Amino acid sequence: MSSAPAPRRSAAQLAAGDVRPSASGMPVVGMVGGGQLSRMTAQAGISLGLSVRVLTRGVADSAAQVVHGPVVGDELSYDDLRAFARACDVVTFDHEHVPPDVLARLAEDGVVLRPDPAALLHAQDKLVMRRRLTELGVPVPRYAPVEDAGEVEAFAAEAGWPVVLKSRRGGYDGKGVWVVAGPGDVPGALAAAGPAYVEEHVALTRELAAVVARSPSGQGVSYPVVETVQSDGVCVEVIAPAPALDGDRAVEAETLALGIASALGVVGLLAVELFETEAGLVVNELAMRPHNSAHWTIEGARTSQFEQHLRAVLDLPLGAPTLTAPTVVMVNVLGPDDPDAPSLGSGLPHVFAKDPAVRVHLYGKTLRAGRKVGHVTALAEAGEDLASVRERARDAAAYLRSEPE
């Protein structure tokens, strides 16, 4: 019985000679980040004959638990990324946190980054994104860069209170966003935000997301536009397709997203978070990676967003984004508020006994209140209405949290 060599090497141990094309003859895809997006991308890669390599901070990370030979290193460090990239043909990301100057150096070294740093910057710096979208004629909230309280107040004098202060970088799940009710709240928000800008508080009807993929060859595909439901700035539920969405508006949203992907030179997935208002659509945020608003595609679309991202970064022809059921509802499983709550696995027997058709995805993450630790997807059975599909998905998520509704 042999003792095999260690596949989980540090980035420094990987050298160019290490690249062994898979038996399927597929290029090696490296994904930066060990979260659930890498985990589910690696899972999708198995079908394509890929063994996705993951650069992760620690061996207990969500993706590190399930991939072959995770590479442990600092995901933001040039040296670690450079060493990791030597064993990869293409490098992509499960987050936007690698500093632009580090990405620029990697690109200069010839590392194939998808999306490339010039495109990715628009998902990294919200002010850069706002400016570029404005140039492109894409509808965005009224906004202004701000340095001090006076500039915030001057903006509010025109746009009206409340205003929204946003950190230019690093925000996610409602972090980096402050709804500022009046002048008294400005200094505190400014101090917390770091480099920031201000925008009008949009009176929205609901939130939508348009998720598209684009390949280096310029092929683009669009998933059906979805409705996203937020709670405290965190996405809790996604309904595909967005209920009662006007047909012209759906086309407008998909066209908008495909146009942004093309104009910015995005390769891979692009998620465009949208506000629907009485006056029309307004772009909120961009993400250039698999996105929570498209987790429903794993079972709900012919090609999942994770396989689609891999196909795009490998410049393979993109897959059909068509729905596999008339209605699909995804509900996030957030870490329970009770710190002594049992593990998610202990809820599985109840979930599965109640609903043999619901689909469960657990990320292997430590439970922490409000943290995204899994998701569930319910697909409409023949003749089932939206209310029933939503109820099934919500019930399953609540049971997993040991907090039945």
Place this chain on the structure above:
Amino acid sequence: MSSAPAPRRSAAQLAAGDVRPSASGMPVVGMVGGGQLSRMTAQAGISLGLSVRVLTRGVADSAAQVVHGPVVGDELSYDDLRAFARACDVVTFDHEHVPPDVLARLAEDGVVLRPDPAALLHAQDKLVMRRRLTELGVPVPRYAPVEDAGEVEAFAAEAGWPVVLKSRRGGYDGKGVWVVAGPGDVPGALAAAGPAYVEEHVALTRELAAVVARSPSGQGVSYPVVETVQSDGVCVEVIAPAPALDGDRAVEAETLALGIASALGVVGLLAVELFETEAGLVVNELAMRPHNSAHWTIEGARTSQFEQHLRAVLDLPLGAPTLTAPTVVMVNVLGPDDPDAPSLGSGLPHVFAKDPAVRVHLYGKTLRAGRKVGHVTALAEAGEDLASVRERARDAAAYLRSEPE
């Protein structure tokens, strides 16, 4: 940057203290065998928050390429299995090759084997299976144990030539089966077969498969009955549901399979290969693991056979086996006859460009003529007829083999 410890340890290195429950609180499932069935089971386990452990002969094996910390060892050795099992809560199999005496010793040690050795024996020894099914009143071909040529000829004198000589153990994909045309062929077949038995050559209309799952609690579910198409004893195509199958006969096949699973105490999946004849159904073979005849369930059923097997061996409530499309066709990708054929991956751009909706599964295996190295699945789109779905699946498989039809 840390250099993490090696997760790919030999079985001897694993000790009981090594068991670290996953962050999801799920039990640890060990799967014996590093083939594509383990690969796809591990892939399905990721969604349940599992990190399936695999005992495999070598690090290049299909499953070893994509799982975290594959354990390298001799899958048939008591010592290696015993060490592997110490780090698992439940042990299951991707083949039937572990000797019964080894399984018995493991069971005596308290290892939780699912299915257990008493059930599994019926998938290991075809003569034991024939006898037991006969006792249960299940229709099987006329058969007889044989020790020498005289006994084969005596059987043929009653049943008529040709007869079929089968090795009791170790056959798969047409191996271990000899169609014996007359007395002159008997000695050669007997010499090749090892311990064997003989059975009548059934005049069949077509082959079907009934795949069911059964949990330790006794819950059973049945997938729709499928038609399997063989070539030279190897399954090349599966059509779900079996076209134009009489409704009563479908119920009969599912009832038969569920009854066998219950009578034999099967835990996990049971695939019952059936001959359809003018006189009715006859059982050909049994397998107690995920099976090629149910690969279509990955996209074609609400719960894939791989997740279903995991749910069954963990005694979780079983998942819905319902179809996700009216017709689903799976075609195996067999290693091309040309030894210089390009890798399967080189065919992907053509396959995906021609058919954005076809689903591809590559196993990462070295190409060898006739070897199962992948499969493709086509699902009927709205209004699409069976002929078109079959053509899409066959075309995709042929392109991957670089042998367009």
